[in-house]
Amino acid sequence: MRRKSRQIHVGNVAIGGDAPIVVQSMTTTYTRDVESTVAQIHRLEDVGCEIVRVAVPEKEDALAIGEIKKRIHIPLVADIHYKHSLALEAIRQGIDCVRINPGNLINGRKSLEQIVAACKERGVAMRIGVNSGSIDALDQRGQMQRIQVRLRDDGVLERTDPAEARRNEREHLAERMVTKALEYISWCEELDFREIKVSLKSSTVLTAVEAYRRFAQRSDYPLHLGITEAGTLVTGSVKSSVGLGLLLADGIGDTIRVSLSAEPEEEIPVAYEILRSLELRNRGVTFVSCPSCGRVEIDVIQVANEVEKRLSKVQSPIHVAVMGCVVNGPGESRDADVGLAGGKGRGVIFRKGEVIKTVPEDQFLDAVLKEVASLLPEREAKLVYPEGGIQETAGQHRTRTEGMGLPILKS
Structure with a gap:
């Protein structure tokens, strides 16, 4: 069951309560470069981003927010560090939310009070972000030394078991993060400000999970989930999937970002x-494909990757399957809205469980995408299957022999 959090709004997007879990991202451009920033945000909008954050390290970046806001369609969050004046300018420019870590603001609580006053005046939300790396280093070193040794009953100090030491370290750091977040929230509540969401990020998955779980037990403010500095496409996707998946499966989380x-x-x-995968949002393509094995009689890897790529901008819920043999292929394809079960250089196309045609391997892509397009709204259908069909470039389609280095199996 999902944790019941209080609801706030970032622009026109509801967060928490019974609102859907919101997907966020962050630009990589210099915010002052309005053209590049707007272009990147438009690309994010195309693939379903619902809130976007921009870095605001300098005044020129804050001053660009007004123009950016005019040209995008999703709420905008300003990422602020150190200088509260940048938050104030971003708010004047029409930002929807400011992300701050009160612990790294110059003049700390005094600066936070000015930001809160501006947020209240303009109806702007705030994200309080506590990262494991921002916890006081001296405090951490002293505590880590205590965690790594323990006092026996006979009064002798001995080194803690490494696994136990790591667990103790993780729990201590998570608790410090939660304590800091609750302290910052209390500062805001004393100023009668509660339009707050909270993040407790760490690059260590288990530390982040521990911090979020502890906070969820002690507060009902909405939570933005993320594993910070997660890594490259493969590494970061795995770490984020594990960390966010554990929390979301526990019902914790109101917005997410895969960093x-x-x-x-x-x-x-x-x-x-x-x-x-957790049945929390039914948006976009649920895509199923087999991992390929010695039974496969088509180049399923190539076909699956190309189909998934062509469907990347689809936001309507639809289930598509690409399968490469007669063992699991018919069953999986039959359960999909559109499915392909291939074998011996030919494939059966299913639509909502019914066989509609058989096509040769060089027509797989065209046939699957044409059927998918027929089930989509017109705008998305044109993205998937433009007029005139799918134009394959020379060498784009490969037989199993060319694509995988294996012979086509004969009956």
Whole structure:
């Protein structure tokens, strides 16, 4: 069961309560470069991003927010560090939410009070972000030394078991993060401000999970989930899927971001796949394909990758399957809205459980996408299957022999 959190709004997007879990990202451009920033946000919008954050390290970046806001269609969050004056300018420019870590603001609580006053005046939300790396280093070193040794009953100090030490370290750090977040929230509540969401990020998956779980037991403020500095496309996707998946399966989380060292558009499909796999959002393509094995009689890897790529901008819920043999293929394909079960250089096309035709291997892509397009709204259908059909370039289609180095099996 999903944790019941209080609901706030970032722009026109509801967060928490019974609102859907929201997918976010962050631009990689210099915010002052309005053209590049707007273009990147438009690409994010195309793949389903619902809130986007921009870095605001300098005044020029804050001053660009007004123009950016005019040209995008999703709420905008300003990422602020150190200088509260940048938050105030971003708010004047019409930002929908400010992300701050009160612990790294110059003049700390005094600066936070000015930001809160501006947020209240303009109806702007706030994200309080506490990262494990921002917890006081001296406090951490002293505590880590205590965690790594323990006092026996006979008064002798001995080194703690390494696994136990790591667990103790993780729990201590998570507790410090939660304590800081609750302290910052109390500062805001004393100023009668509660339009707050909270993040408790760490690059260590289990530390982040521990922190979020502890916070969820002690507060009802909505939570933004993320594993910070998660890594490249593969590494970051795995770490985010594990960390966010554990929390979401426990009912914890109101917004998510999959942080990747990649183009931000790459983050969105991973986020939606996490939500779909847990049946928390029914948006976009549920895609099933077999992993390929010695039974496969078509180049399923090539076909599956190309179909998935062509469907990347589809936001309507639809189930598509690409299968490469007669063992699991017919069953999986029959359960999909559109399915392909291939074998011996030919494939059966299913539509909502019914066989509609058999096509040769060089027509797989065209046949699958044409059927998918027929089930989509007109705008999305044109993205998937343009007029005139799918134009394959020379060498785009490969037989099993060319694509996988294996012979076509004969009956």
